[in-house]
Amino acid sequence: IAGEMFLISALVAGLFLPVAYTCSLPTGTFFYTPIQRTILAPIVFQAKVLNTTTYLDRHATGQVFDACVRIAKIFKAPFEIPPELCFGSFGIEELCLTYVFEGSDYIFFVNEDFTARYDGFPLSAISVTDDNLSSVERGYCSADQSDDCGK
Numbered sequence: 001i002a003g004e005m006f007l008i009s010a011l012v013a014g015l016f017l018p019v020a021y022t023c024s025l026p027t028g029t030f031f032y033t034p035i036q037r038t039i040l041a042p043i044v045f046q047a048k049v050l051n052t053t054t055y056l057d058r059h060a061t062g063q064v065f066d067a068c069v070r071i072a073k074i075f076k077a078p079f080e081i082p083p084e085l086c087f088g089s090f091g092i093e094e095l096c097l098t099y100v101f102e103g104s105d106y107i108f109f110v111n112e113d114f115t116a117r118y119d120g121f122p123l124s125a126i127s128v129t130d131d132n133l134s135s136v137e138r139g140y141c142s143a144d145q146s147d148d149c150g151k
Contacts, residue, residue: 022094023093023094023095023096023122024096025096025121025122029120029121030120030121031120031121031123032119032120032121032123033135033139034107034126034132034135034136034139035135035136035138035139036119036139037109037117037119037123037126037139038075038076038109038135038136038138038139038140039139040109040117040119041076041109041110041111041117041119042076042077042078042110042111042112042117043076043077043078043081043108043109043110043111043112043114043117044074044075044076044077044107044108044109044110044136044139044140045071045072045073045074045075045076045077045081045107045108045110046071046072046073046075046105046106046107046108046128046133047069047070047071047072047105047106047108048069048070048072048103048104048105049067049068049069049100049101049102049103049104049105049106050068050069050070050084050102051067051068051102052065052066052067052068052090052100052102053065053066053068053086063091063092063095064088064089064090064091064092064095064097065088065090065091066086066087066088066090067086067087067088067090067100068084068085068086069084069085069086069087069108070083070084071083071084071085072105075107075136075137075140076140078112085114087110087114087115087116088114088115088116089115089116089118089124090116090124090125096118096122097116097118097122097124098116098118098122098123098124098125100125104127105127105128106125106126106127106128107125107126107127107128107132107133107136108124108125109123109124109125110124
C-alpha cells in the first residue's frame with residue numbers, strides 16, 4: 001500500500017507541478033524573429049558568457065541573474081561599450097526569462113540601461129549560428145539608413 005500511495009502522489013505531483021511553474025504569457029504574445037529583435041533593440045552584440053551573478057537580495061538563488069560577458073562583435077550600439085561587462089535580467093524559463101549558460105556564445109538584445117531586452121515572447125539572447133548571425137546583420141541593415149551597411 002505504501003508503494004501505491006507513493007506512485008499516486010508522484011503522478012499527482014507530476015500533473016500539477018509543470019502547470020504551476022510554467023511561464024504564462026498573455027494570449028497573442030508575438031514571437032519576434034532575430035531580424036525584428038535587432039531592429040527593436042538599441043544594443044545588439046555577440047558575446048561569450050564568462051560567469052553569472054545571482055541577485056541574492058531580490059530572488060531565490062539561481063532564478064534571476066546577471067551575465068558577465070566578453071564581447072566579440074558589436075552589431076548595434078548608440079554609444080561605446082566596454083569589451084567586458086555584466087548586465088542583467090536573465091533567469092529561469094518559468095519566470096519568462098532567458099537562461100544563458102557560462103562558457104556559451106550568444107547574440108544579446110539589450111536596453112540602453114544594460115538590462116536584457118524582452119520584446120514579445122521572452123527571448124533576450126539567441127545562440128550564435130550562421131543563420132542567426134546573418135539574420136542579425138539583415139536586421140541591422142534594415143534599421144540602418146547609410147549606404148555602406150554590410151560592407
